[in-house]
Amino acid sequence: MKYYYDLHIHSNLSPCGHKDMTPNNIVNMAYIKKLDVISVTDHNTCCNFPAVEKVAKARNLKVIPGIEVNTKEEVHLLCYFKSYKNCKSFSRKIYKKLPKIKNKEEIFGEQVIYDENDMVLGKEEILLTNASNISINEVIILVKKHEGIVIPSHVERKANGIIGVLGFIPEENNFDYIEVTGKISDELLKKLKNKYKIIRNSDAHNLVEISERTNYLELEDIEDLFL
Template sequence: MKFKGDFHVHTCLSPCADVTMVPNEMARRFSGCGVDWVGITDHNSCGNVRVFENVFSRYGIKVLPGIEIQSVEEVHVLAYFPSVTIAEEFSKIIKSHLPDVKNDPETLGYQLLVDEADHFIGMEEKILSVSVNLDLNEIFELVRKFDGLFIYAHVDRAFGVLKQLGFIPKDPAFDAIECMGKTDNFECTIFKSSDAHHLDQINSPKVEIEAPTRDFDGFKIAIEKGQVFPIENDRRSSY
């Protein structure tokens, strides 16, 4: 089966995302441009994933539970999990590895928790826009402990592994990479995304994915078989 996806998007919980990134507004945008599978990947937290899964399901959109982690090397990694419950348990551990520093929303951005009616119900107080005290190998081992997938985010942009390290290390192993520019030089599964932080960055599907089922297991099979095909003719989001 073929699905149209965007597997790296942020909600109002990410401090660098707009406060308009709430579930019903985002679902309407995705539905309107033909996206039927979305990865929710806030910075260092899965606090909004459950609400978004519930809301998106009403629009016929499947949510892939995820998170974008910043390693001690300041490399961004996308991790995806079999269920929201597993993602939330993983998120608790990630939170324990963040510095014990309170976020300054006026300076660094609001970290908003939201309900299914798009109402703000609280704020994450601990700063999310920093590195955890785990290196890439430690993050990989933790992701695998929770049966997750480990994917390097926007390798060719700020906080991407190529920008930070200058190369993609063989260890730890990785399942795929996300590349925003040319993909000719990579011999692995590659996907593109909007990395949307604002509503106007939700404008088209970013990949077509061939998977037996529209769930984590289907996504994993598509990654393993390289059946993720970037859609090139779209407007690029700014990061």
């Protein structure tokens, strides 16, 4: 079965996310674009997942619990989980690894937690985009303990991409998938395709950027992503 997806979307809980990136707006845009499955992967937190999931049920849209971790190496990793319970447990552990630096809204933007009606439940005070005090290898181990998978984010980028930061993708990390979000050279793409399955996401920070019905995963069930 083909699942058309966008598994890298930021809500307004990420300070870099536009104020229009509320649960209802995200889900409705994904519905308009006829996507089957999405994931809201905010920086170092998953607090908006419950609201997004509730809204998505009315649209028959699957939502995978996820989070984008910024490691101590300044590498971004997408972490996905079978259940919100596991994602929440993992997220709490990552949160404890964040430096306790307060967000400055006038500089970085708001970090808003919503309910399913887009009503504000609160705001996260700690700046979420900072690097957490946890390594790539430690993230992989912790995600596996929580029955999840790790996918390196936007590997084609110099900033926060694993190749741009480390210069290579460590073989011992045993990634099945890697993510591409933007333009990538044919040479690099061919090289990566020989070793990894490629996920193409939007890394959307505003509604327009959410993926069109273009990229799909061909799986018996979407949970086969975790096999």
